[in-house]
Amino acid sequence: MGLKLVQKTAELEDLRIRRTRKLLQRALIDLTVEKGFAAITVRDITERAMVNRSTFYRHYLDKYQLLNEYLDEVAVMIAAEVFEEGKLKVHHQSTNADKPEVPAGLLALLKHIQQHPDFYRVMLGEKGDSAFIQRFRQNNELHYRRMLELSEAKLDAHAAPLDMRLSYVSCAGIGAILWWLENDQPCAAEQLAVWLGQLSSTSIGLHFNIGLETPRKP
Amino acid sequence: MGLKLVQKTAELEDLRIRRTRKLLQRALIDLTVEKGFAAITVRDITERAMVNRSTFYRHYLDKYQLLNEYLDEVAVMIAAEVFEEGKLKVHHQSTNADKPEVPAGLLALLKHIQQHPDFYRVMLGEKGDSAFIQRFRQNNELHYRRMLELSEAKLDAHAAPLDMRLSYVSCAGIGAILWWLENDQPCAAEQLAVWLGQLSSTSIGLHFNIGLETPRKP
Amino acid sequence: MGLKLVQKTAELEDLRIRRTRKLLQRALIDLTVEKGFAAITVRDITERAMVNRSTFYRHYLDKYQLLNEYLDEVAVMIAAEVFEEGKLKVHHQSTNADKPEVPAGLLALLKHIQQHPDFYRVMLGEKGDSAFIQRFRQNNELHYRRMLELSEAKLDAHAAPLDMRLSYVSCAGIGAILWWLENDQPCAAEQLAVWLGQLSSTSIGLHFNIGLETPRKP
Amino acid sequence: MGLKLVQKTAELEDLRIRRTRKLLQRALIDLTVEKGFAAITVRDITERAMVNRSTFYRHYLDKYQLLNEYLDEVAVMIAAEVFEEGKLKVHHQSTNADKPEVPAGLLALLKHIQQHPDFYRVMLGEKGDSAFIQRFRQNNELHYRRMLELSEAKLDAHAAPLDMRLSYVSCAGIGAILWWLENDQPCAAEQLAVWLGQLSSTSIGLHFNIGLETPRKP
DNA sequence: ACGTAAGCGAGACGGTACGTCGCGTCTTACC
């Protein structure tokens, strides 16, 4: 493990390597905004990053791997944020009657998206990438599923199956975010999180946070 | 009239043209299922269709145009079906207490998808095409918007904006359909239409049809 | 023979056929001047001639056949001219001490070339056609050979072989004509014929018309 | 100097580059012999050279440029030969009464042609290339013109213009060489050079070298 | 003069070559 750490250090902390990878990431993001992910070539990326094309291939298989590396970093960043301040926030909000509860991580995600609105607008839109959308969707679904497991909510037996509702809701979130980005974020991230949280809860059939509906059950 | 017919014949009914275009369409659909739309080359299509590659370019600019032509035809077919029997059906259903109302065209769409389940499963999934998904989404949105205009429903003032809800719902529909296709259609198209209709109505904030029917039950 | 004539009449005298062929010939000649024979396509020819492309193929295999048909017609025309007035002219000239003798047909050829100077300038130049040049050269050689057979001249035994001289001379004629055409015919066709005749005779080793050199032999 | 050498190495002496270009040249020459220059496609060349087609385009615009590169190399080679031993030879010959003087470079050219007789036979013939023939002709003309400038010869005032004679002679040379090649070189290159030199001198009107040498004979 | 066989226009189609572009691999020299 010590050796591994040294290894890792050697691999990732070489200034030239980190510099190259950062330049390539930046170039990818900028170019995606400019002409759409699908239209980008490896040459585009390396020219923009002022890096030799063969150097690109020493680090990545193709632009998809570069994208994924970036998304992994983002995921880590968001997760870190959630773990840092997430629980506090959620607890704080759930006790605050004025502000309805918001799914863990949702706000962090939106805040991140807000830092690269054009990138996500493009990636989720018609010049984006299907695989990216699916990854986004599956992330959503995973979060909703976890959230559901934590709650003790019951579902209507004669309503749509849970899996369908999850798929429904995780796609729906993309729609809401796209609306937000394509209209230049007409509301605060917090506001969107609230609305999206409400809509999603209703769609899934989670009524716990509204409190008005639980009495109906008996 | 005779001349007009000849004209029409020359332009659209040339057997060779129709045959070629049909073969190319079929090849595109089959290949999409097999390897995903993004991975298909024009050569793949023409080899499968047993048509010369240059002939492809005499009809289409690229595979995207071929796809769009196909989608246009589908749109026309669905529209025709809706206009033919749509009104009757909807009226019939709305008076039938057992079967809740279903958005016009939704069932027709699902029935069509049911005829090419693999194609839509792939096209809407990670090997699909972003532009296709967006087109699908925009179609959805358009339908919901029209439906809304026809209804006299009121929306909650303090809830999420209508546009956001529309974007939310139209993406959500894709999620539901994907769930349906990826699980080998575990329910009838009619059932899915009902569930999807209910979920969508709720998401948009249209409570009228639910509100009118629940009282009847007891 | 009567039947053959009828056949020929039917084939060649249909107004439409003759019209089409004439239009195609004209187009070929004009286009050759404009962009060089090599660069011409069948489509170019038919568009210029305002004839359908498929009609071209009903008459000719390719542009080379069209060219050859034209050259055949020219050959016939020149031959006719030579036979008509050729003998008279030659005899007249040979008896005229002021005007040196000129190979039969040479003047007729030059006169014809003078009517399409641009066409021959291009065809014999760098944008022309090798096969055309060779045909031209072989025609020349044939004429010189015939001329030689008619004369009783003797050749130097220790000089270059006759065949080589013929090849030399027939190519040389092309050079002279090219000079004439590329410099906008700086002299009359008759003058060129005389110069060319003299040069050629000397090159071949025919001294009969100079009369001063035969005495040297003994 | 070390740096310069490196530079040179990188630019011109990259083994792969030289190998590729050599292979393509060889393929072009062989194919020209086999099917004529006009009928050759880039694909033919690359398949024969066992080089990828796109590699061809990395070096040349088209087969014409490849041909010209080859001709340039040939020109350099011949020029080098002439400058090396040319003057000595010519001087030696001019003082040698048995061997008449030969235009500088002519013999070197013929010797080179003798190494690729089929190639030149085809290129100058009906399956050759007009542009090649013209280039050849212009080279000839240039040489004759230079030779003339070095000599103090006078020309007949009432004879054909100098330019015409030059054009005549430079084309004529092609004819002689063609005869030589098409008859499987029935004489030595030296013999052809002598004959061609004599014929050309006479055609141009240069009598000085004949006039100076004939008296020596008795 | 008029009916008919031909010539013709229109254009789909299968081929083949073109020249360009992007990919991923590789080698060599520099730092």
Place this chain on the structure above:
DNA sequence: GGTAAGACGCGACGTACCGTCTCGCTTACGT
């Protein structure tokens, strides 16, 4: 050891011509 420079094989792209074909029309001809 990372990088720049760039040759190379591979294969898709979209275009351009070629030569063949089918199908109606129209037009010059021959009775």
